Amino acid sequence: MLIISILTGCFVGLSAYTFVYAKGYSYLLDDPVACTNCHIMKEQYAGYASNPHQKFATCNSCHTPPGTIGKYMTKVVHGWNHSYAFTTGHYVYPIEISKNSREVAENACRNCHTGISADVNGSHKESESCLRCHSNPGH
Numbered sequence: 001m002l003i004i005s006i007l008t009g010c011f012v013g014l015s016a017y018t019f020v021y022a023k024g025y026s027y028l029l030d031d032p033v034a035c036t037n038c039h040i041m042k043e044q045y046a047g048y049a050s051n052p053h054q055k056f057a058t059c060n061s062c063h064t065p066p067g068t069i070g071k072y073m074t075k076v077v078h079g080w081n082h083s084y085a086f087t088t089g090h091y092v093y094p095i096e097i098s099k100n101s102r103e104v105a106e107n108a109c110r111n112c113h114t115g116i117s118a119d120v121n122g123s124h125k126e127s128e129s130c131l132r133c134h135s136n137p138g139h
Helices: 002-021 024-028 032-037 039-049 059-063 068-088 099-112 114-123
Strands: none
Touching: 002 024, 024 032, 024 068, 032 039, 032 059, 059 068, 059 099, 099 114
């Protein structure tokens, strides 16, 4: 029982330290600066900060699904994946978007640009990706 208590205490302490040290609390907010907590995202943030999208959207607007539950579930999964990748050094550079995250971003494009996407869908396949022509839309 003592060993379990010690291990639990170590886990909770280490988790709390990591959460504070890595500014984990900032990921619960909508401030795009939180993305720069990881040095690998500084280039994407700089692109976002100089892009017209920054007047209308945050990172979460494009990279998390609508709705509170979907948004925070995605943040939990991304937080875990990013923490693991950056702590272990197992990530590719330049950073690549996952298939699921690409679908979320694609849906956000179509949602915000409803009028344009309706016009485009008349001359394109609906399944055609916005990223085919707009390779770096928000960064």
